[in-house]
Amino acid sequence: MPWLETASDVDRARAERPVVIPTPLGRLFGIFTPPAPGAGAPGPCVVLFTRPRSHRNRMWVEGARRLAARGFAAFRFDYHGAGDSEGASGFLDPNRPYRDDAVAVLRELRERHGQTRFVLVGSCFDARTALAAFADEADAIAGMVFIAAPVMPLEDQTRVDADRKSWAHLVRALGNRENWQSLGSAERWRYMATVVSRVARKTVRGPAEPEAPPLAPSFMEHFAALVRSRARALFLYGDDDAEYQTFQVAERTVFADLDPASRRRFEIEVWPGRVHGFLEMTRSRETLDRTLRWIEALDRPAGTSAAAQGGATEAAWTSN
Amino acid sequence: MRPPTHLPPAHPPQEPALLSPGSTAASSPGTAIPDEIPLFFECEGRPLYAVHHAPGRARPGAPVVVHCHGLGVEQITAYRAEVLCARALAAAGFPVFRYHARGHGDSGGDFAAVTLASLADDALGAAAEARRRSGAESVVWLGVRFGALVAAEAIARGARTAALALWEPVHRPPDYFRGLLRGMLFSQVAAGHAPDATVDQLLERLAEAGRVDVHGYYLHRTVFDSARDADLGSMLESFRGPTLIAQIAARPRLSPAHAALATALEQRGATVDTMCVNEEPGWHFISNPAWECPALALRMRNWLDALA
Numbered sequence: 322m323p324w325l326e327t328a329s330d331v332d333r334a335r336a337e338r339p340v341v342i343p344t345p346l347g348r349l350f351g352i353f354t355p356p357a358p359g360a361g362a363p364g365p366c367v368v369l370f371t372r373p374r375s376h377r378n379r380m381w382v383e384g385a386r387r388l389a390a391r392g393f394a395a396f397r398f399d400y401h402g403a404g405d406s407e408g409a410s411g412f413l414d415p416n417r418p419y420r421d422d423a424v425a426v427l428r429e430l431r432e433r434h435g436q437t438r439f440v441l442v443g444s445c446f447d448a449r450t451a452l453a454a455f456a457d458e459a460d461a462i463a464g465m466v467f468i469a470a471p472v473m474p475l476e477d478q479t480r481v482d483a484d485r486k487s488w489a490h491l492v493r494a495l496g497n498r499e500n501w502q503s504l505g506s507a508e509r510w511r512y513m514a515t516v517v518s519r520v521a522r523k524t525v526r527g528p529a530e531p532e533a534p535p536l537a538p539s540f541m542e543h544f545a546a547l548v549r550s551r552a553r554a555l556f557l558y559g560d561d562d563a564e565y566q567t568f569q570v571a572e573r574t575v576f577a578d579l580d581p582a583s584r585r586r587f588e589i590e591v592w593p594g595r596v597h598g599f600l601e602m603t604r605s606r607e608t609l610d611r612t613l614r615w616i617e618a619l620d621r622p623a624g625t626s627a628a629a630q631g632g633a634t635e636a637a638w639t640s641n
Numbered sequence: 642m643r644p645p646t647h648l649p650p651a652h653p654p655q656e657p658a659l660l661s662p663g664s665t666a667a668s669s670p671g672t673a674i675p676d677e678i679p680l681f682f683e684c685e686g687r688p689l690y691a692v693h694h695a696p697g698r699a700r701p702g703a704p705v706v707v708h709c710h711g712l713g714v715e716q717i718t719a720y721r722a723e724v725l726c727a728r729a730l731a732a733a734g735f736p737v738f739r740y741h742a743r744g745h746g747d748s749g750g751d752f753a754a755v756t757l758a759s760l761a762d763d764a765l766g767a768a769a770e771a772r773r774r775s776g777a778e779s780v781v782w783l784g785v786r787f788g789a790l791v792a793a794e795a796i797a798r799g800a801r802t803a804a805l806a807l808w809e810p811v812h813r814p815p816d817y818f819r820g821l822l823r824g825m826l827f828s829q830v831a832a833g834h835a836p837d838a839t840v841d842q843l844l845e846r847l848a849e850a851g852r853v854d855v856h857g858y859y860l861h862r863t864v865f866d867s868a869r870d871a872d873l874g875s876m877l878e879s880f881r882g883p884t885l886i887a888q889i890a891a892r893p894r895l896s897p898a899h900a901a902l903a904t905a906l907e908q909r910g911a912t913v914d915t916m917c918v919n920e921e922p923g924w925h926f927i928s929n930p931a932w933e934c935p936a937l938a939l940r941m942r943n944w945l946d947a948l949a
Contacts, residue, residue: 323753334749339679375746377857410930602854
């Protein structure tokens, strides 16, 4: 079902306040959604890292208003160089997250809006930016929903993703007119060359497990800050996401090395199909619903499973 | 010969802060922006989000430019290009008002209930708010993609219009919606999946189920039906004002539909400028970085300069 606005949603929309945050890279534009009066003790402020601010089908606008109706303040904003914000735009590399924007937002919300505890939510680049905030603001962050983000350099992700492909995949791709048209781009040529060479190497050497590339240094740094914090986190991927192929390396390494107490603070859910990109309505609504439920359950004891919280459907998909 | 633009005597002072109903943000030092004001305004019982760009220099008599964004995801894909264009125009002395129609962006309202008529209602509400804030007497409409139809409908309803700019306008909604569905099927093939339906079958599903998922947005029967018989050329039959048609597509010459519209307007006495932006923004996908088009912003500014 699509989002059908309720009277409560309209009230929350009316209560929203545009906010402008000055930063060295330009003024950031965002929307603060205060918690509904009478919704009970205010929860942490949920900061929605998203690009653009509403994202597809306005999923984070709906998220902010539903959270506010349940007692959570919410804030969504445009990074510098994006949407309504000022500053120069550029390619957004998840391994070079906009940490300064994230920190500026949290400090503005603390100093001007009285918010002291935060839950951060993001997907892909936005998830990496949310994670980056732990380097400076770990003590203020109670939780994080980290959705389908790559955790290694993008060129390595291409290689890891290419290792999933086969000659049959390439034949199908060659039959697609748009793929031929896209070869006008040097970047696409590099991608195709990588895929062909990896598939050919797999043919010659056999399907042995390829050597895993290293995780991105920025991910390692920011993940370490998360581990040092007391925050809980939900890591959510689709098993068909190219980004999940990189995250599996993290599961085998940095997650496996965690002490039990730290590990219990982190949930990993892997759903069938794709989560990344929100290009399909049913999946994007499932992701939004799961995110909101996880945030609401955040104050329950760490380690409580999704199933124990009533998330039976997701529990069947949970790998950890 | 160009019809005269309607010139206000002067711009009133702008609000010094970001305001929405019930806002306390005005007292915050971090929110005091004199030149670019994000705000909510009421339109037909719901809050609509907008940004008012106050002119950076005095330009007596300047009209206010009101943006009518595209439909659904296209509101997002052209967003940054529109923002940069608005800033360029404001710097040149033209007030600009960008708003999110109901069911779009940060505004209230259900996307499922959006119709061409409701979009035009919002456009007229936005124009009234834009004139109130800027002091301008007339409007220059910027219609982006489906927003071209919205601007045309607003003009047809009698909006006081100085000029019209169209970015890759949609001429006939049924063709546009078919293209939307065709693009989705292409992308399924590109991902290695055989499409499970043809465009005609998807249109049947739309008629029966009331909606079809297109790249993470529902195409609703409501908006499809509301625009089924619309035609941009017919909607602009009474318009004779200066017009800029910007084609944004990977083709060197103006498309037959754009050219026919330009010819029809000229035959009615309108002054028509055209430009070809040889780019494919990828209207249905959020590109990284977001699509920007400095050449289009510059042309818009020069076109408005010439009109003024």
